[in-house]
């Protein structure tokens with residue numbers, strides 16, 4: 001039994017029974033992996049299984065889903081972690097892609113792990129059972145690499161929870177030679193500074209090509225018997241890889257490269273999506289997970305150019321999969337998984353140049369099978385409603401649209417190229433086609449927002465309601481519902497609004513009251529995204545390395561699953577910020593001049609800072625910028641910088 | 656039911672780690688297996704067509720099953736052995752179908768026809784004689800009141816337990832075999848009976864692992880398996 005050191009009710013397990021100093025002297029000989037593997041494995045699997053009867057939803061921890069790959073005779077085992085529960089993590093497509101890809105490399109096994117819910121975590125700690133992969137029940141600490149997705153800021157404490165349950169030292173600096181390499185990647189990798197001390201390396205951008213290169217570099221390093229420091233330097237040479245320990249923040253919090261590290265890390269991107277087939281035999285969960293269906297990614301990237309949208313900036317340029325490949329992969333995935341639904345995913349599926357063709361072909365092939373096709377995101381236009389009709393004849397679940405702002409002026413500021421007439425026309429078409437509910441997304445606190453803009457949201461919803469009711473037969477008017485979901489704008493790194501202040505909590509509350517003034521009640525379901533959670537998201541999104549101490553303190557105080565309303569507690573975080581000596585309000589809501597130092601300046605999405613500044617200027621002048629996938633290049637520089645191009649299957653049409 | 660549909664009945668198991676699946680999860684996994692296996696399944700009419708499939712009485716999370724059943728309606732006739740092969744080839748081993756044959760279209764549903772369940776419960780660390788005595792005392796009392804979600808349900812034990820409960824010692828464990836009658840008024844779960852017996856005997860709750868070994872139909876002159 002390893003010694004357990006308790007910190008505020010939480011255990012940090014020793015890597016091995018450490019009686020001596022916590023940090024062994026450098027140069028100490030380190031034991032290799034000498035455990036009698038097969039025997040130890042069976043035992044751990046049994047110890048884990050013995051806990052299943054004592055936890056809620058044990059299907060989260062089972063290991064024998066259809067499509068799960070278990071390989072014994074490998075020299076290199078990677079554990080892919082999604083830092084939330086199984087039911088959220090299994091919806092993540094990046095995980096499925098990397099799982100497929102890494103498992104196809106000779107001698108490499110990729111397995112999965114998700115964050116155990118509190119009941120399971122408590123049992124693992126009480127019984128001293130280390131967190132293990134699902135497939136072969138290998139302790140994470142015995143894997144060569146732990147690859148953690150960083151999907152959004154509110155999962156940061158889950159990253160620490162995972163490492164702790166895995167009995168892997170939290171800090172990169174404390175890890176020893178035979179500890180796994182801890183690699184982060186995903187959307188939050190574009191400003192990983194608040195997690196910098198906990199990650200050995202970070203991949204910026206798409207993993208299809210880079211993941212294999214990283215594994216190859218690691219294996220070569222193991223082969224050569226290199227020590228950890230040498231390995232990290234070697235990894236820093238892989239394009240797209242950022243090694244935080246090779247950078248030291250200056251007084252402004254801006255990381256500066258130490259000798260040999262690149263001054264700037266540029267994201268990875270695949271030039272041709274079709275060169276990488278969508279995974280057609282992904283793991284099929286038993287439990288009811290989020291997005292429990294087959295998926296085919298039809299497009300990567302979106303250049304509509306919404307100025308608040310980080311995904312729209314960092315996933316550029318647009319690359320479509322052609323209709324033939326989409327239809328082929330959709331059918332193959334259905335056949336291999338047995339799902340009764342396939343979703344055509346992307347940031348903006350209705351923009352795909354051959355969507356109609358794809359939908360017609362799929363409808364023909366799936367006729368009489370009870371299998372349906374779904375579209376995750378819709379534009380505010382007639383074409384989108386027609387496409388929705390094509391896939392869900394008879395399905396009368398609601399349609400979702402995102403006008404984001406209540407007035408034309410503010411929509412121009414954020415470059416949401418949608419007019420009131422577009423929205424109203426779309427709504428009329430949806431309701432006269434049989435839908436009885438729509439959901440509308442808005443944001444509060446967008447740059448330059450005034451109280452008139454806020455009141456505009458209520459007025460727009462009232463018009464939507466009136467038009468929707470007018471479009472349905474009188475006896476069905478009672479069934480008309482409009483869902484209105486309002487979140488707080490969070491300025492994100494690498495967007496034109498990265499310099500803008502976020503609303504303070506008091507101001508959010510005041511503006512919520514203004515919104516209520518004009519918001520109709522009858523038939524409207526108004527919901528708010530928790531502004532306190534958005535505040536924390538904003539702090540972590542633009543914080544620098546000094547925040548790491550606060551993240552750790554919050555986790556030690558019990559913060560985990562911060563994205564879950566019932567688990568989130570801002571108070572715990574405020575104490576943590578104070579103990580770390582940082583002012584969260586200044587980070588989220590302080591004023592930054594364009595040109596002021598930013599903690600993510602050394603990381604590039606390929607979009608030039610000049611372009612972001614220009615977009616900000618246009619925003620403040622309420623000037624719109626068109627979508628380059630429908631017309632001319634607008635000069636964001638990503639194509640030239642990365643040697644890629646917009647890839648379309650045909651000509652894009654529509655608004 | 657459309658006249659040109661074929662009602663295939665299959666027996667499957669729920670074992671190993673998959674005993675921790677819920678009834679819904681098992682049903683979904685087997686439906687997916689039917690699609691993966693390329694079964695020519697029939698679909699329901701209406702707005703949201705679904706596979707026509709029906710299952711026997713639900714098994715709770717944690718309970719294994721040795722003889723569980725499902726009915727799957729097919730659009731096309733596939734010889735039963737071939738249908739079984741296709742289905743089994745697309746199902747995880749711990750849920751594997753092991754038997755299949757066609758059944759009359761007019762038969763009542765599995766859920767309503769299967770009213771008798773046989774169980775084997777393995778209890779760790781309890782003396783078999785003590786447990787047997789406690790169960791005897793309990794059944795002799797004739798009734799068992801069970802609290803569930805703030806409501807009290809009273810089971811008539813003579814009706815709910817149509818056969819004698821037996822206890823066998825097996826090393827340090829006790830193996831309890833019992834038969835229960837299920838019905839619309841409720842079904843007595845073995846764990847519930849055992850926990851009441853623990854109370855009677857003054858035994859602390861002990862780990863129990865339950866397997867449903869058989870589910871049967873009540874017919875004139877006895878009980879029968881649906882396959």
Ligand code: SF4
Pocket residue numbers: 303316317318628629632633634635636637638639640646
């Ligand atoms: S460089 Fe031009 S074409 Fe390429 S994504 Fe940017 S704006 Fe579009």
